[in-house]
Amino acid sequence: MWEAMYDVNMDGTNDFYNNMIDTPSSQYELDCGYNYFVNYELGKDTTAVFTNLKIEDYSEHTYETLETSYQPVNNGEQLQQQWQSTSDQLSQHVPVYNPPDNYYMHSNDKNYLLPTILDVDKNYHKATASIVKKRAGRPRGAKVKRSKAEPKLSRIWEFIRDLLLDSQYCPTYICWENYEEGRFRFVQSDKVAKLWGKFKRNERMNYEKFSRAMRYYYKTGVLLPVQGKRLVYKFGPKATGWHTNNPNFKYDF
DNA sequence: GTCAAGTTTCCTGATT
DNA sequence: TAATCAGGAAACTTGA
Numbered sequence: 056m057w058e059a060m061y062d063v064n065m066d067g068t069n070d071f072y073n074n075m076i077d078t079p080s081s082q083y084e085l086d087c088g089y090n091y092f093v094n095y096e097l098g099k100d101t102t103a104v105f106t107n108l109k110i111e112d113y114s115e116h117t118y119e120t121l122e123t124s125y126q127p128v129n130n131g132e133q134l135q136q137q138w139q140s141t142s143d144q145l146s147q148h149v150p151v152y153n154p155p156d157n158y159y160m161h162s163n164d165k166n167y168l169l170p171t172i173l174d175v176d177k178n179y180h181k182a183t184a185s186i187v188k189k190r191a192g193r194p195r196g197a198k199v200k201r202s203k204a205e206p207k208l209s210r211i212w213e214f215i216r217d218l219l220l221d222s223q224y225c226p227t228y229i230c231w232e233n234y235e236e237g238r239f240r241f242v243q244s245d246k247v248a249k250l251w252g253k254f255k256r257n258e259r260m261n262y263e264k265f266s267r268a269m270r271y272y273y274k275t276g277v278l279l280p281v282q283g284k285r286l287v288y289k290f291g292p293k294a295t296g297w298h299t300n301n302p303n304f305k306y307d308f
Numbered sequence: 309g310t311c312a313a314g315t316t317t318c319c320t321g322a323t324t
Numbered sequence: 325t326a327a328t329c330a331g332g333a334a335a336c337t338t339g340a
């Protein structure tokens with residue numbers, strides 16, 4: 056059995072990468088979003104295989120890349136099906152559980168996302184037979200309806216709070232400036248934004264948009280601005296759950 | 309069906 | 325000059 060990669064596109068269509076079948080251990084495309092592996096028996100007609108796929112044909116492991124950096128092969132020709140990852144890590148399609156920063160598993164393993172977030176995420180992916188890569192937020196152009204199967208997601212301030220209570224992300228991505236006052240600082244602001252985007256399945260998320268959403272909390276008192284300090288915010292009176300007896304940490308991986 | 313809440317996207321302008 | 329901050333406006337989804 057050989058493996059082929061199955062990619063779910065934003066518009067609901069699917070791509071299968073035949074070059075993986077031809078050269079399963081060397082070059083194949085890694086795309087932002089959900090990438091599945093399917094088992095494929097060499098010698099069978101690929102069209103027939105891919106048009107009759109069942110859920111059980113998919114491998115249990117999927118992964119997605121947060122940031123893609125490809126270099127074209129074939130003397131610089133931009134052939135969409137023949138991009139080669141610049142990362143040696145990405146050229147091995149064996150799922151790993153300690154992925155590099157730009158690569159993470161999308162499976163039931165919980166090492167890459169917060170448990171509170173993952174619980175929702177996991178149930179969603181268990182429940183859905185086919186997962187469509189969606190552009191989150193305000194869609195441009197044609198109207199796009201979100202699936203009814205998609206559960207309610209946590210809010211940004213809860214996401215931030217959970218990061219601060221998680222030794223996996225605090226103090227690497229975000230840290231306390233003053234725990235008693237609820238003041239915190241983004242250490243790697245864009246990575247936090249990307250993490251939020253990953254959670255919301257929105258690869259276009261960045262710190263600019265992330266911080267705009269945070270500023271809306273000033274009105275409601277969930278967050279308060281900290282004057283004169285960049286990347287520093289403070290939990291307001293409406294924020295709950297951040298002040299625990301064990302700030303280091305609520306979650307112990 | 310309507311509405312409010314919570315974003316996401318895009319924007320301009322100010323500040324560091 | 326780039327990154328960040330501030331906030332208006334519009335569009336969108338979700339849940340009540």
